[in-house]
Amino acid sequence: MLRSALLYTALLFGANAAFAGPVDWQAAKDEGLVKLVPIEEPGPVSDIEYTDPDGGTHRLADHKGKVVLLNFWATWCAPCREEMPSLDALQSEMGGEDFTVVPIATGRNAPEKIDKFYEETGLKNLPVLLDPRQQLARGMGVVGLPVTVLIDRDGNEVARLLGEADWTSEPAKAVIRQLLAD
Template structure:
């Protein structure tokens, strides 16, 4: 119990602008984000385009200057169904000029299935973005779902998490605050 309290305290102080520094990845893992893997060397993300249901074209470069939590998901993915509400809540709480959640439905996800998925899981704060031929997912080395990639303000991948996570928990929010500092 004391160990957990110390870790949360370290995460909170590490996220405070007065104590700004590099992200404490180990503290985040110790506090609950056990599957979070920091990049050995931050590297630029792919420039492959993705779309929205109206046919608009987007790229990760569109988000340069923001910290991005990029999530690859699919309507048929049970762990995605569990995770997406926490991503929606994270966007509602922290999304804005400096941070955004970018969920991309990769593979075959019919528009009516996506609408049903959003309705059933109560998603209200996330855009619908698509990678129907999995071109972006393949370019980014996504081999299973869900996969979440943390991208810094310069468009570099700084960490990745395979599988679902609670993005509303203090460890996740602390990492994001540290990236924002």
């Protein structure tokens, strides 16, 4: 009960630096992000390239200085279909100079199927990014989908969630606000 009160107090005050401290992972789990697992010894994420549909190459290091919610998904993944609209809404609400959602379609995902997936699920705010040979996913130890990795401003993995989540929930947004204030 006390954790809930603290979490919602942080939300009330916008979880700004004056009220924020380290991320309260347990409060997030208690409030609904039960599959969220903090990393005890945060370390740098993989530097393996991924691409976009135009053949451009990207690295997670391109986002250094931002808090990143990295999501591995696929067009054939039913839980991904449920989760992606919340990631799109999160990017719309909180994305910007300090935070971004990086969705990466890993494995075989034909461009026309990705376009259809985005259209059917109403995705408008997320870029199309690709890991067709699953090199980044394998490099980060992803064995199932969806998988979400939270990355701090220094490029370190700080938490991981296996399976889908509602990223528009108050506990999810509170975690992100706490990471932003850190």
